[in-house]
Amino acid sequence: MTATAETTGAIGRPIRRKEDERLLHGRTNWTDNIQLPGTIHMATLRSPMAHAKITNIDISAALASEGVLHVYIGADFPDLPGTTCVWPVTDDIVMSHMPAICTDEVRYVGDVVAIVLATDQNLAVDALQLIDIDYEPLGAVVDMEEALKPGSPLVHESAGTNLCYTAKMPCGDYEAAKAKADVVVSRRFINQRLIPNTMEPRSVVAAPMGMSDEITIWTSTQIPHVLRVLLALLTGIPENHIRVVAPDVGGGFGAKLQINREEVLALVLAKKLGRPVKWTESRSEHFVSTHHGRDQIQDIEIAATKDGTVLGMKVDLLADMGAYLQIITPGTPLLGMFMYSGIYKMEALDFTCTGVYTTKTPTDAYRGAGRPESTYAIERIMDELAAELGMEPMELRKKNWIKHEEFPYTQIAGLTYDTGNYEAATERAMEMFGYEALRVEQEARRAAGDPVQLGIGISTFTEMCGLAPSRTLGALKYVAGGWEHCTVRALPTGKIELITGTSPHGQGHETAWSQIASDIIGVPVEDIEVVHGDTGRSPYGMDTYGSRSLAVGGQAIKLAGERLVEKARIIAAHQLEVSPDDIEFAAGTYSVKGDPEKSTTIQAVAFEAFTAHNLPDGVEPTLSGEATVDPLDFSYPHGTHLAAMEVDTETGKVTLRKYVCVDDCGVQINPMIVEGQVHGGLAQGIAQAMYEGAVYDAEGNLLTASLAEYLLPSAADLPSFDTDRTVTPSTTHPLGTKGIGEAGAIASTPAIINGVIDAIRHLGVNNIDMPASPMTVWRAIQAAKSGGN
Amino acid sequence: MIPASFDYVKASTVDEAVAALVKGGEDAKVLGGGQSLLPVLRLRLNAPSVLIDVSEVGEMRALTDDGDALLIGASVTTYEVMHSELVKEHAGLLSLTAGAVADPAIRHKGTFGGSVAHADPAGDLPTVAAALDCEMVIAGPNGRRTVAAKDFFVDYFTTALAADEVLVAVRVPKLGAGWSYNYQKFNRTAQAWAIVGVAAAVKSENGTITEARVALTNMGATPIRATGVEAALAGASSSDAIAAAASKAADGTSPTSDLHADSEYRKHLAAVLTRRAVEAASGI
Numbered sequence A: 001m002t003a004t005a006e007t008t009g010a011i012g013r014p015i016r017r018k019e020d021e022r023l024l025h026g027r028t029n030w031t032d033n034i035q036l037p038g039t040i041h042m043a044t045l046r047s048p049m050a051h052a053k054i055t056n057i058d059i060s061a062a063l064a065s066e067g068v069l070h071v072y073i074g075a076d077f078p079d080l081p082g083t084t085c086v087w088p089v090t091d092d093i094v095m096s097h098m099p100a101i102c103t104d105e106v107r108y109v110g111d112v113v114a115i116v117l118a119t120d121q122n123l124a125v126d127a128l129q130l131i132d133i134d135y136e137p138l139g140a141v142v143d144m145e146e147a148l149k150p151g152s153p154l155v156h157e158s159a160g161t162n163l164c165y166t167a168k169m170p171c172g173d174y175e176a177a178k179a180k181a182d183v184v185v186s187r188r189f190i191n192q193r194l195i196p197n198t199m200e201p202r203s204v205v206a207a208p209m210g211m212s213d214e215i216t217i218w219t220s221t222q223i224p225h226v227l228r229v230l231l232a233l234l235t236g237i238p239e240n241h242i243r244v245v246a247p248d249v250g251g252g253f254g255a256k257l258q259i260n261r262e263e264v265l266a267l268v269l270a271k272k273l274g275r276p277v278k279w280t281e282s283r284s285e286h287f288v289s290t291h292h293g294r295d296q297i298q299d300i301e302i303a304a305t306k307d308g309t310v311l312g313m314k315v316d317l318l319a320d321m322g323a324y325l326q327i328i329t330p331g332t333p334l335l336g337m338f339m340y341s342g343i344y345k346m347e348a349l350d351f352t353c354t355g356v357y358t359t360k361t362p363t364d365a366y367r368g369a370g371r372p373e374s375t376y377a378i379e380r381i382m383d384e385l386a387a388e389l390g391m392e393p394m395e396l397r398k399k400n401w402i403k404h405e406e407f408p409y410t411q412i413a414g415l416t417y418d419t420g421n422y423e424a425a426t427e428r429a430m431e432m433f434g435y436e437a438l439r440v441e442q443e444a445r446r447a448a449g450d451p452v453q454l455g456i457g458i459s460t461f462t463e464m465c466g467l468a469p470s471r472t473l474g475a476l477k478y479v480a481g482g483w484e485h486c487t488v489r490a491l492p493t494g495k496i497e498l499i500t501g502t503s504p505h506g507q508g509h510e511t512a513w514s515q516i517a518s519d520i521i522g523v524p525v526e527d528i529e530v531v532h533g534d535t536g537r538s539p540y541g542m543d544t545y546g547s548r549s550l551a552v553g554g555q556a557i558k559l560a561g562e563r564l565v566e567k568a569r570i571i572a573a574h575q576l577e578v579s580p581d582d583i584e585f586a587a588g589t590y591s592v593k594g595d596p597e598k599s600t601t602i603q604a605v606a607f608e609a610f611t612a613h614n615l616p617d618g619v620e621p622t623l624s625g626e627a628t629v630d631p632l633d634f635s636y637p638h639g640t641h642l643a644a645m646e647v648d649t650e651t652g653k654v655t656l657r658k659y660v661c662v663d664d665c666g667v668q669i670n671p672m673i674v675e676g677q678v679h680g681g682l683a684q685g686i687a688q689a690m691y692e693g694a695v696y697d698a699e700g701n702l703l704t705a706s707l708a709e710y711l712l713p714s715a716a717d718l719p720s721f722d723t724d725r726t727v728t729p730s731t732t733h734p735l736g737t738k739g740i741g742e743a744g745a746i747a748s749t750p751a752i753i754n755g756v757i758d759a760i761r762h763l764g765v766n767n768i769d770m771p772a773s774p775m776t777v778w779r780a781i782q783a784a785k786s787g788g789n
Numbered sequence B: 001m002i003p004a005s006f007d008y009v010k011a012s013t014v015d016e017a018v019a020a021l022v023k024g025g026e027d028a029k030v031l032g033g034g035q036s037l038l039p040v041l042r043l044r045l046n047a048p049s050v051l052i053d054v055s056e057v058g059e060m061r062a063l064t065d066d067g068d069a070l071l072i073g074a075s076v077t078t079y080e081v082m083h084s085e086l087v088k089e090h091a092g093l094l095s096l097t098a099g100a101v102a103d104p105a106i107r108h109k110g111t112f113g114g115s116v117a118h119a120d121p122a123g124d125l126p127t128v129a130a131a132l133d134c135e136m137v138i139a140g141p142n143g144r145r146t147v148a149a150k151d152f153f154v155d156y157f158t159t160a161l162a163a164d165e166v167l168v169a170v171r172v173p174k175l176g177a178g179w180s181y182n183y184q185k186f187n188r189t190a191q192a193w194a195i196v197g198v199a200a201a202v203k204s205e206n207g208t209i210t211e212a213r214v215a216l217t218n219m220g221a222t223p224i225r226a227t228g229v230e231a232a233l234a235g236a237s238s239s240d241a242i243a244a245a246a247s248k249a250a251d252g253t254s255p256t257s258d259l260h261a262d263s264e265y266r267k268h269l270a271a272v273l274t275r276r277a278v279e280a281a282s283g284i
């Protein structure tokens, strides 16, 4: 009944992003650009010790320092929490309490021990050096296995253990499956700790607004709506006094899906002092204090028959929580729990995850959250199984994956994949890659003993995104829903205001959401203004993470738009003096069936709805449509990624020569935005495989605490990616869409490492811990040569 | 992070710069392109009371032909060194290596003199200064002096420059006919410092190396001349001979261990990269 893609055809067009003009020309307000009169600047003093008792604090010199207004320590806010965890994953989980400012004990390098408030940011930072603190070391806990041994120092003494939780999910009977197996392969994979780096560091401004009890808090966050609820719960400030605004946000990747102690402090201090309070982190602060990602030890076992039929898999994880639980710290590893079987059929999956406290920066969601870990495990172990069986790794995958005609398919962990076509994506990817020719080259290089060996890395992945429905999240003990809201308002002048509960931080929602609404209500993309990221202007929302915004939020846009169109139809019919059933709607115009001359536009109807001079009985003035949608299910994008890796066996240096990926994210609203998401995701996933990795010393000091030691690749380090898409529309999502925000980051990591190992497996190497740095690879080759590994 | 506050003086002549240094005492620092000094200040590893900016001192911005050498002002940027026709013609190793330094933005700000004065053992240009037997022209309160590269680099981030001295220029001897060169830089990302680097210049006649200069980056506290390799290369005319000579590259060195490479791996790399640099330079 409503407009389809053909009417104006905005959906599916790679139109340029509306938001880019202001972003690329620097004509936007990042949080740190916000300058309010009377602002007080906050600076944080962070613990240089991983674990210690605070025995004495002397703030007198800092208090006397130029420009300093206040210095606060933990004793000033003894009961104020700095964060909260909304996902107590098991009944007997050991929760933790991160204070806004530490009172008597610090638990990681970067823990906040004091704050300075001054008239100027530089003066606040200067005064930090004048605070004198005495520490009595308590013993760092760096290694997860050591942490679980009796006698280890305890991160939280009162808990009596460093064990945070154990979560089990036995699906099928793994021991029975293993008993039938001809081959059992086990490996230990390390999914190293990563430090998410956004272009814009964290920043917050909190200001009492004067005219009411309202305090507005501008913050560089992915979750303004969720944050408002949590800030109210933590501080006791009534929720209806708090307005959270996420202005343009320069990247998040999960690192800004968080409630931070700096936000809590800024809010509480703005209220207490009656002045705006501002804090912006430096990059150095970011490295130790913004939550980290991944950090799992994965013991993986797979059982199969000798013809290559996979029977079952056993997954035993140690997951590093860091020192405290933040918003979804314990749940992050479990977001991968259902996905360890990947795209493959099997009889059993035995999953156990043990969460462990250490004296390190807390971990939490980072692009992919849980699914990169599960994808790495299954795609790596499939290659190892293929090697053990002497099978071509792609053939092994084909033998075990769910065939396209078998969808919808309920996999071993109980999820029902609605759609997928692994054959089509793989065929296209192999063709683009020149798979056979590269295998021939690989053979030739091996035969010639070329110092530079070639490997082919495969990753045929799927993931689950768009967390929903709310009931399922409730069953998983997650303390929030998975719905999303949209209001579409037709203003009297015919312009459209689309109010979304999603909160973009680089994804291009303003453009894509306009494209969807344009097709549904027949108004040009330029006439649609997307309002987001402000609890004052868009009161309902669950924000942006987990590739949910289009998959979930898109449904709300569609329904809200359709409701607007239906209301306008009734008014139009009244104006045209026919019954609503006799009205046709296309491209923004309502016309009488069989008499197209008699027509009116949606803009004209909007004006009628405003004046309300001539509305049908029972129809309320104003024209808008509103919808809050709780989706039927997750969405399951998939794809085939192939990497050609060169390994210089003399130096261990790894080079990514060619990367091909064919993703299936269902219907693409804007293929150019999809392309951008894929490229960025690939860079991050490849970075995990080749460059990134947080390193701590035994005392709990972060050794990779700057961009000089923590390596991020730039465009100069990456080849031009060859990408394409197959389109298998989702049947559980009304627009046919799936998520694409994390796919690249999830799929690419195992493709790279499989490729590296494929290049040097003949030398005896069957595992490389990430990142595959030259020294790591060279040592693996040396060890294999001397009979190790 | 935010540096501690400091005073700023912009010098327009070498004398002005020296005078300001003398006045500023121990706490004064020369500011070139700031690409090494500013990060140090931001990390609060150092907090000088005054910075004396020499980036626009005319004499120090000049790059001239000085007969058997080039005279390159300390404030000539890495980008300018990379693209100078004079440097390409007479000291190709230097322009090639300048292109391996950091990324374009940093090359536009950072200076040749700043890199040499900073004396980071991982810096690429000090290695070339060592390989080409450059001389440093230094000005201080007692006038000017010249120090040879081998005496200039003293230790990690330490040179023969006194606190009240300015590096004015670097004299780069011309290589002359028959020489060819190569720089092998081994790093993990494109704009990162060298884990190990090798600069090689060889003079060959009829397919035989007659003379060689080999210098190593990040194999010790200062740039190191691989004299054993240089000696062994004289007369080399086969890849086996080059490989045999290159295997001595790490002799007598004790490179550091860090996150990217331990000492043993650095020594291994030095040999591999020396072989590659000499092969590439000599075409053998």
Ligand SMILES: Cc1cc2nc3c(=O)[nH]c(=O)nc-3n(C[C@H](O)[C@H](O)[C@H](O)COP(=O)(O)OP(=O)(O)OC[C@H]3O[C@@H](n4cnc5c(N)ncnc54)[C@H](O)[C@@H]3O)c2cc1C
Pocket: B029, B030, B031, B032, B033, B034, B035, B036, B037, B038, B039, B054, B074, B075, B078, B100, B101, B102, B103, B106, B109, B110, B111, B112, B113, B114, B115, B116, B117, B118, B120, B122, B123, B124, B125, B161, B165, B166, B167, B168, B191, B192, B193, B194
């Ligand atoms: C991200 C990044 C990557 C980099 N990668 C590389 C790389 O791959 N290879 C490489 O070689 N370098 C690299 N660098 C360093 C860069 O080349 C610097 O520019 C250079 O080392 C210093 O030059 P500058 O002019 O910026 O000196 P400054 O930073 O201004 O000064 C450096 C030091 O030298 C002193 N100084 C400067 N000029 C004089 C003078 N005329 N007389 C006396 N003392 C002086 C200063 O007091 C200071 O102690 C990198 C820098 C960055 C930020």
